[in-house]
Amino acid sequence: MKIYIVDDDKDLTKFMVELLETAGHDVSYSNDSTQAAKEIPKQKPDCVLLDLMMPGMDGMELCKLLRGKKSLATTKLIVITAKSYAFDRKRALNSGADGYINKPVHEKTFAAEIERIFADKMDLTFWGVRGTLPVPGEKSLRYGGNTSCVTIEFARGAFFIFDAGSGIKSLSDWIMSQGPKKIDARIFLSHPHWDHINALPFFVPLYIQGNTFEIFGPSHGDITVHELISAQMDGVYFPITIHEFASSVAFRDLNEETINFNGIVVKTMLLHHPGQCLGYRIEYNGRSICYITDNELFLESDEEHYDSFYVKNLIKFIEGADVLITDTTYMDDAYASKVGWGHSCVSQVIDLADRAKVKELYLFHHDPDQSDDDIDHKLATAQKMLKDRGSKVVCIAPHEKMTLQV
Ligand SMILES: [Zn+2]
Numbered sequence: 001m002k003i004y005i006v007d008d009d010k011d012l013t014k015f016m017v018e019l020l021e022t023a024g025h026d027v028s029y030s031n032d033s034t035q036a037a038k039e040i041p042k043q044k045p046d047c048v049l050l051d052l053m054m055p056g057m058d059g060m061e062l063c064k065l066l067r068g069k070k071s072l073a074t075t076k077l078i079v080i081t082a083k084s085y086a087f088d089r090k091r092a093l094n095s096g097a098d099g100y101i102n103k104p105v106h107e108k109t110f111a112a113e114i115e116r117i118f119a120d121k122m123d124l125t126f127w128g129v130r131g132t133l134p135v136p137g138e139k140s141l142r143y144g145g146n147t148s149c150v151t152i153e154f155a156r157g158a159f160f161i162f163d164a165g166s167g168i169k170s171l172s173d174w175i176m177s178q179g180p181k182k183i184d185a186r187i188f189l190s191h192p193h194w195d196h197i198n199a200l201p202f203f204v205p206l207y208i209q210g211n212t213f214e215i216f217g218p219s220h221g222d223i224t225v226h227e228l229i230s231a232q233m234d235g236v237y238f239p240i241t242i243h244e245f246a247s248s249v250a251f252r253d254l255n256e257e258t259i260n261f262n263g264i265v266v267k268t269m270l271l272h273h274p275g276q277c278l279g280y281r282i283e284y285n286g287r288s289i290c291y292i293t294d295n296e297l298f299l300e301s302d303e304e305h306y307d308s309f310y311v312k313n314l315i316k317f318i319e320g321a322d323v324l325i326t327d328t329t330y331m332d333d334a335y336a337s338k339v340g341w342g343h344s345c346v347s348q349v350i351d352l353a354d355r356a357k358v359k360e361l362y363l364f365h366h367d368p369d370q371s372d373d374d375i376d377h378k379l380a381t382a383q384k385m386l387k388d389r390g391s392k393v394v395c396i397a398p399h400e401k402m403t404l405q406v
């Protein structure tokens, strides 16, 4: 990349130039923002790194000025600053910045972080891939034994968490290991069954002042998401109540709807599962991830339950997604005795993914009686079914802590 750095701190500029040149980038710089404002439109770099507090023209002003230039429409503007206040981060992003990195500059991660913001991809991580019940022990060492939790991190700083099964404890440990850092996240719950909410009380960032959370999920008639969460932490079933959350937490009930969070679009759809359960489709910069669990598709031969209208709607909802994460709890033979339990079997998931022409299918929410070897077998079966249909869908069985960029 062609990178231009604007920072009045000469030593730090030198350090950043060294790090980025070592990573193979072509770097220019200026310690004077007024001079940089003149040079940058001429040089048309791929990426500008700018400090906020500078004499003369400050970084916010420079950011606005550069963003207003048509010739720099594709140039990424990244703020590198010692100011860690949420207010400044929001103001910078509103002024047209594509990313916001807090100083000090870390030698090991700096170049990679700049490259990540430049690529502007979604970082998808699995923290728990199982359903129903956590399964610790020797049979779940490879895929992990935790229940549902998946995150999407956006380069511009947004952080989405899907479900709060026992996997959220590992997410909590990872966040806490990063040192003091303010978290501003949205938690989307598919539904309030235990395996999707019961580790929320163990998510430590909720108890830290200065953090901000919004918790979304489907209401259950006259029971709101707020009530669903507080009920499992009422002092009897868990000794700590939600009044002890020191972070700022807001709750919001969802139905089938579309919400736009600064260019990140979240769509929801009600799923076939006991009680209200929502599937999510996240769209950003022409890419999409669908999180569809828990969900029962039924067999087409089951005239009593199979709902072709629902399946068509679901296909439309997930159509063309880059990633589909979906409930594939059972092998077909085991499903025969589990009809009506709210979960799907392999053949129906394959049919769904192929008809919807998703690019990658992630098998999710495994039955607690399945060992790692059983999941290997499920994956091999799914891959063979796709091959037999001549499908282009790539099928993966994710393991805990697996991360990919979408
Ligand atoms: Zn579940």
Ligand SMILES: [Zn+2]
Residues within 6 Å of the ligand: 191, 193, 273, 294, 342
């Ligand atoms: Zn469920």
